[in-house]
Amino acid sequence: MKRTVSMKDVALAAGVSQPAVSYAYNKPSEISEAQREHILKVAKKLGYPGPNVRGGSLRSGRVGAIGLMISDELPYAFIDPSTTGLLRGIGEIGELSNVALALFPLQKDLVNQSGEPGSVSLAVRGFVDGLIAYNLPDDYSVVAMARKQNIPFVVVDAPIIEGTPFVGIDDFGSGEIQMKHLLDLGHSKIGIIADRLKPDGLRGPVTQKRFQQCTENVVRARLEGYLSAGKAAGLSFDDMVIIEAGGFDHAAGDWAAEQMLANKDLTAVAATSDVMALSFLKIANERGVSVPDQLSVIGFDDIPEAAGAGLTTIRQPLIEKGRHAARLLTELLNAPPSKKPPATRIILPTELVVRSTTKARWKKRS
Incomplete structure (x- = not known):
């Protein structure tokens, strides 16, 4: 019967103490990164499965x-x-x-x-x-x-x-950059698709009262960034069309895109996430609206699908x-x-x- 490799075996083979082996798994800050890598390499070679999780939990x-x-x-x-x-x-x-x-x-x-x-x-x-x-x-x-x-x-x-x-990340500053990109391209009739302002099931056009009730910090900060950049360019809250999708998935994004496309004067759309932006691209294509010739679109996140769609966006890690x-x-x-x-x-x-x-x-x- 094959003997189970123990922590002591790893310590002997690696030329370190048993506590050092324990630290390699449980308290890596107690030893150097080089020593930890050495211990883990030896442990792997010996087939050591790591500390007994249940035993450690009990202790x-x-x-x-x-x-x-x-x-x-x-x-x-x-x-x-x-x-x-x-x-x-x-x-x-x-x-x-x-x-x-x-x-x-x-x-x-x-x-x-x-x-x-x-x-x-x-x-x-x-x-x-x-x-x-x-x-x-x-x-x-x-x-x-x-x-x-x-x-x-x-x-x-x-x-x-x-x-x-x-x-x-700096959601406010990133939102400003996102909006400023559209403004620098000469757009002033801009729509905004926001994922969710509050988890209460509501969706639709966003009033100033609804915006003030927002409990989603990320969406709120990005919207504040948009409004800050817009204000610097002479645009007010009421100059922008803001639609709340009421969720984070493509179904919510599709619905919001349909509402946004009803506004014929818009020349650009900013979305608080790539999911919303990609949904808008899909619905716009289905409705025969050319992007970017008729509408420019920018997202946020740079998820893997964004590159394939050619989506202009804000990349975050x-x-x-x-x-x-x-x-x-x-x-x-x-x-x-x-x-x-x-x-x-x-x-x-x-x-x-x-x-x-x-x-x-x-x-x-x-």
Whole structure:
């Protein structure tokens, strides 16, 4: 019978102590990156499967799982390109290779509510050791519950919480660049498609009152960027046609595109995501509207499908967001109770990527 390789075997073969082997898997910050790579290489060669997760969990009181809270229903995590990019980045962090990842979809009954005991999210019921909150509404009560219970968590994009590790981009500044690109091309009759301003099921034309009620930080910041750039060019809120799609998927984008195309005076459209922009391109093509000859279109994210469609967009590092969030959460989980890491705030760069869906203003649609 083949003998199981132990941590001691790895330590002897690598010429290090057993604690060093343990650190390589559980506390990588305690040893150098070179030493960690050496240990993991030796472990792989010997066929060592890693520390006993259950045993470690029993000793440490940990579950051996982390959670990702997302801004929509569960299928969204598997079809939304931004979320899948984030998941890929999280999965690339070796420290989490032996840790389970649980997905927690948005519970709309817990938005702006304290949450009754029977409906409290599993995310704060002890099912995970730590959480990554991804693009959640400002008033999502599960986040407040997690803070109250001292569950380690990191925020990606939203909500912005004082004293909480954060990974994101400058959505306001990027929105300004996105709108300024259209303005610099001579466009002044501009439509805007926004994914969702609030998870209440509403969709349609956005009034100033609706905009002020927005609880989605990312969409709000990008819209504020659009309005700021528009104001500098002499355009007011009422000079722009803003349509709320009411969701993040292509079905919501298709509906919003139909509403937008009813405005015949527009010469350009900006979307708060590539999903919305790509839906608009599809519907415009079906309706015989030429892009960019009759309408220029710009998106946001630079998801993989954007390049194939020739979409002008704002590129953001989706995978890198996941990597940074996972590293920050790992630091929180590995830190001793008496030495809490500082609330790091990481703002990643964005870039305007000009392709074939935007051009200088030419003519209005007939």
